[in-house]
Amino acid sequence: MDQIDTADFDKVDVRAGTVVDAQAFPEARKPAIKLWVDFGPGLGVRQSSAQLTAHYTPDRLIGRQVVAVVNFPPRRIAGFESQVLVLGLPDENGAVVLLRPDIKVPDGGRMF
Template identity: 45%
Template sequence: MEKSYLTWEEFKKVDLRVGTVTKVETFPEARNPAYKVWVDFGGDLGIRKTSAQITVLYSPEELVGKQVIGVTNFEPKQIGPFMSEFLLTGFADENNNIIIATANSTAPNGAKLI
């Protein structure tokens, strides 16, 4: 597969922000096991919600209070009866389970990845 490169201008269009998980619920209507996740991105962004297939490695209780990284400038996407407002980022492990991308130290909610 040939590698494709982004320009700096293209990368700057991706709005990657840090926020704190405020609420997590199970999502029984999802095709694959998932949670509904609410994240406080602070300031103008406020609290946004998403659906995430992260049930194997995380419980709802351990997610609340965790700082995560999300793409906040995708168009909202309807996932069954739930409207997803951002993309929670992560990496697949060797079993294809998602490891959430997090901040190593506490950052202000809404801080942009630079």
């Protein structure tokens, strides 16, 4: 993989936010959940589509803090505008496991 420098890393805006709503997304090609994530006063609530159904249900995501890239351009997924990329890692079977702070942090806090 190519190495990057600090200036490249600084271009990626990764923030913490709290899921305020989550709904099943049956219209998506692959099983997914629609998320609405509150990133605090500066960014507000942004929406995302995430393929999280192996380990998460919509009702168990509400109130959970997540980490997301907030400065990618929006993407349309089955008519839904995904505005941020919620970050995760694959488990041993390739299913998404969410990244999240292990201690509550202010919504909108930027990763450094």
